[in-house]
Amino acid sequence: MPSMRSIRGSVRSPVRLAALGGALVAFDVVFVAVAYWLGHLTVGAVVTAFDYEITGLLVDALRFETLPSVEALAVGTVLTLVVQSRFGYRQSASALPEVGDVDASGDPSPADAGADAETDSSPDDAPDRDSIEQAIATRDEMERRLEVRATALAHVADMAPPEVRVIGSETPNSFVIGRPGEQLLVATTALLERLDDDQLDAVLAHELAHLKNGDAFVMTAASFLPSVTRRVNERLVEYFRALLPRVESDRDWSDVGYSHHFAMTMLIVGPATLVASTALYVAGGACYRLLSRIREFRADEAAVAISGSPAALAGALETLSGPQPSPSTDLRTARTGVRELCILPHAVGDGGDAERDDVVARARRRCQDLIGRVLPSSHPPVERRVERLRAGERDRRS
Template sequence: MERDRNLMRDILLTLALILAIDAVVVGVFALLAYPWLTFVHAPIAAVVGTTAAPVARWLVVFLPVLALFVWAQLRFTRQELLADVPAGDATRDTHPDLHARFVRLCKQADMQPPDLAVVDRDVPNSFAVGGVTNATVVVSEGLRDALSDDELDAVLAHELAHVKNRDATVMTLASFLPALVSDDRKILNVDGGANLLVWFVLTFVLYLLASPSLPGALFSVSSVVGFVTLVAISVLGGGIILGVLTAPVVLLSRRLSESREFVADRAGAVLVGDPSALVTALEKLSDRGFELPDTDARTHYTGVDGLCFLPYGLDDTDASTDEDTFTVETRSHPPTHERVANLRALVDEL
């Protein structure tokens, strides 16, 4: 019991540090955006006074940027992850046995049933993803075929523990900065003429906003040079700061991810009342019959792989990783033998 409290304390502390770094990032970007809002200084000074105007002007930038930052993180929680997997809804009509099992476990956990989906893949695995108000548990057909009833209950209970603990939302908050650096979600995708047009219009609008603080007349050489310099300082400064602050987030996120797997294992085992069922499921799925990729799946995976019950994902092919692609991975699964050892200790404890 004391160990569980220490683990939850470590998780909350890690999350608090990540959110603090997020706040610093937002504050720095608000500071970088400060020169673009010269035109609001006079109206703000008229309302709050000259002394308080600089701080108020910074807040005018900080609060919208903070709202945008939170929205962007939550935007890529559920729908972007589910887009990686062609899963179909599992309802009472399409999958009566699985649906009934799922609803029963939700009642035992005293929670509203999240959405349930099934992906037509032979690889036995599952994952949970969710936002602020909704969540989805996805299981593969291979998982249903590979496990006994008790083992399937235990794995579903593990995923429900992730949902109940808001793990999907937490891990999205933790992984957004690294995803922004590596752009593995194509957040900054500029492919196609339409997006290029958007960037052109945005550049023009930024130039107009910055014009009061630029030297020379509008569209003069000195004004354009000043604008390019301001953009370069903002982009390079923001990139450097983002990279520096992403490093501790990566370490903290990986630690958080590992801790939350242990918590979900324990909560799922307690929910079904049989930790040994989850032990046998882990052992059976870890030694699943087809060849593992050469790369250590615990330290290198993309998309939903890091959210899965076991981190080999849902692909039945060993897709080679593009060596030219830069990614920053924040999720990490603890070794299966450590998860099994913790569950065996729970068996002795119960």
């Protein structure tokens, strides 16, 4: 069993944590500046839409004469950090499938299927009810196993045990999210099925290291802005989609009080916001992925200090990095903002336009593919991580 001193030395890294926080603050400053300018542009566009003779605010914004002062940036950045800290955890937690969601195979979850079974009591439904009850029992058993092992490892690492949750997924993966007073460790059913006890302990130790390091909190907060800008981008695309002939839209925009004033405002603000939100999403995603990438090696080292077995973690990484099912089976398990938290970047999907074939959907898929190629990888290569762990195992034996 490793000593407590080695665990603390491997887990804590104040300089590295400060660097993570500094990168987050720097991006927040940029976000506040862009949001401040877009706010002035929107106000100017609204005023102009109602009175064409009052164009001062709009002209000033278009000339970039309404950029924030240092004081406004400071106050806005502090407020943004508070919002991230408070709602980043909630947003990440809400991305997880609840009891009533659809499972990875596309069938109703136990809760939904059970409700259907109660309303239709035909004999043909009996096998479905039996399979639902069995699935619930299996997941409960997995969650108990996960909780016992995570609690034991948390005591070794001298930290409070996190809350645990098992989610149904065909892709083996795990991650943690956290903020002061709330910590959650998530594992998929496939991970618990594929790993033996030693390998599972090593993976759980890796996740606990993220919580102990404090980078789980930083990453959970950092996930907020990329997700927000992505949602803004999606809403704007849906609005402009509705204006195109013969293009399917998910929303009737007449419920927002559509008028020529609104149309004029969107004609001015919409394209600028779309460009800005896309740029912020790419920049935020790059920053977020780099944060994710640089934290993995340290978590691997701390996991070895906690679990005491480099070979077990190396074996777990090799097992988990094997062939995975199509990402489309796990769209709800690890969207953008969660993938970067996972031990491996699997089970990521982006539903939206996946099944559409209109001009907007095709353009979005090309754009997403391009962004995926441009952005840095969110994790170091598994081969490098395994090589370092194997080298550590050889050093321990020599």
